[in-house]
Amino acid sequence: MMQRFECLRAIYDQLENCLVVTIMGAVACELQSLGHKPNFFYLQHAMGLGSSTGLGLALCLPQQKVVVFDGDGSILMNLGGYTTLARYRPKNLVHVVFDNESLLSVGGFPTATSTGSDLEGVAHASGIARTKTVHTIEEFKHAFDDALRTNDLTSMVAKVEAVGPKGYVTELALLENRFQFKRYIEKLTTEARRHGERKN
Numbered sequence: 001m002m003q004r005f006e007c008l009r010a011i012y013d014q015l016e017n018c019l020v021v022t023i024m025g026a027v028a029c030e031l032q033s034l035g036h037k038p039n040f041f042y043l044q045h046a047m048g049l050g051s052s053t054g055l056g057l058a059l060c061l062p063q064q065k066v067v068v069f070d071g072d073g074s075i076l077m078n079l080g081g082y083t084t085l086a087r088y089r090p091k092n093l094v095h096v097v098f099d100n101e102s103l104l105s106v107g108g109f110p111t112a113t114s115t116g117s118d119l120e121g122v123a124h125a126s127g128i129a130r131t132k133t134v135h136t137i138e139e140f141k142h143a144f145d146d147a148l149r150t151n152d153l154t155s156m157v158a159k160v161e162a163v164g165p166k167g168y169v170t171e172l173a174l175l176e177n178r179f180q181f182k183r184y185i186e187k188l189t190t191e192a193r194r195h196g197e198r199k200n
């Protein structure tokens, strides 16, 4: 079975020009350990709202690719997130759920996916047209590349082992991350405006 860290490593270079939102805990720590960038935002505390945050960004910044790294425990707290994604169908959003069947970051309690709940099935039944479940790094990389290239909403589930880093505390403070991310977006929108003015 694949590990989430390997998945992140396999696609890290493609995150360069995306806005990236992760949920808190293990995945945030793993992505940071590959190298933090100002276009990465690690959503602390608001468990379940990774997809909602990504949706808001994608709708506000339609020219910008947005990637959300979600977790099974988190999306299970906000299943309505799937229906809202489907309803607004942002073409520039890639939603990835790393399904380790566990609340790993708080000690590893099993979630409902460990007893058979199928998140891709929920996504599909919610009305998301492009869904996928992947089990290997090759499948993951291929599906992620495809999702980034395609001009449509994709929600994918990557089945991964319930393993992560030893600790989840990083050097980067929540507020620092928040201001950095905001400035990054401001720079993007200022540049886009200038570009538009030059063209007119």
Ligand SMILES: Cc1ncc(C[n+]2csc(CCOP(=O)(O)OP(=O)(O)O)c2C)c(N)n1
Pocket (backbone or CB within 6 Å): 023, 024, 025, 026, 027, 045, 046, 047, 070, 071, 072, 073, 074, 075, 100, 102, 103, 104, 105, 106, 111
């Ligand atoms: C509303 C709320 N409930 C509980 C928590 C505690 N909490 C933090 S991370 C986490 C588990 C997240 O599980 P999952 O999304 O499956 O990701 P994993 O930790 O397995 O990578 C929990 C329960 C929280 N931060 N907020």
